[in-house]
Amino acid sequence: MKPGNSILSGYGTTIFETMSRLAAQHQAVNLGQGFPEGLECPEVIEACIRATRAGPHQYPSMLGTPELRQAIAAHAERFYKLKLDWQSEVMVTSGATEALADCLLGLIEPGDEVVLIEPLYDSYLPIIRRAGGIAKLVRLKPPLWDLPREELANAFSDKTKLILLNTPMNPAARVFDRDELTFIATLLDKYDAYAVCDEVYEHLIYDGLDHVPLITLPGMRERCARIGSAGKIFSLTGWKIGWVVAAPKLLQPIIKAHQFLTFTTPPMLQNAVAFGLGLPDEFFAKLKTDLANRRDKLKAGLQRIGFATLEAKGSYFLTADFRPLGFNGKDDDFCRYITEQAKVTAIPISAFYQSDPPDHFARFCFAKQDEAIDEALHRLGRFFGKPG
16 A cells, blocks of 8 residues: 655654543543643533524635624734734634645745754644755753753744744743843744734733744734634634735735635634624633642642742643652653553643753643642652651
8 A cells, every 4th residue: 555645654642642532531620632621611512502693604714704704803903913904814623733734834935944842742844844944953051941042043044934932831831031032033033924822821821921922023014914713812723714914915825824724613603703702801810820739739848848830921721840759760661650540631741842852840731620620630649658
């Protein structure tokens, strides 16, 4: 039999699926995969019920329902003072991963160079390589995850088509500030490059920090495609509603990729998300508070057990160094070890690097119910002989 595509078939099963299967096998508390529990927005769910009853149930426009596209534009102006033409600058997708694929397949020509910052979400590289792009990797290192400006500048060249920028960042929980984004903007200007901005955690940011979209910086309006996710905002990850906003000229090739991938997205879900984006400020503030409280609960418990925890300024994820516990193996071994023996699952940070990764950190998801966090800490504390 002839083989399948050599690029995609060369990748194994995603680490998230692997560890979730292992968690189920050992009846472990799963703090690995990043899906939120107990945070689902009831108002948006009720809006979906109403929209399902009312219809319509046929194909909506491939760009998305007018209601959702208008709501996305209003959301951008409300939170970032970013004025968008909803008819020419907003497109709805079936989740943010599809939005990433649309952007990368629509913008990359074979041989184009793409700058990426490690640690990185696992779908980035397969899509870039399938599109014919050449990855130029720049690495952030724990525990501070500082942006290495000289290395980043050296990664750019006349062959650079775009940078794929994730902020707030998975898995490092790093939030890039205005000064760092300005530095990136100067590189885009210098090399006439674009930015695909993965900003799905835009409302999951803590400790009084602000999310600054790169597209709002001077000169970046025509260079940035900005990706958002209703799944992250409303804790409804199974709905798979995402979007891309970009200037018309930049959005057009992205639209062309979209029309040959999913084409369109369930209208009742779109209309429910449109309702949700108009919720009062209190909803968005409470989401941050609730998640920050869960982060702090997990962080304090892991520290009592003996982990050394890193800062988590955004996203769902807390990184912890397990060496103080006396475990001398690598992070993949540690995560399997605690899944099988302590019945708690985490994700090895090395999975987010391509080569020579840091191998003594585990990523824990704190977007879980308090009961799950308490039980995970109890199990880990009992296993390591310290109260969690």
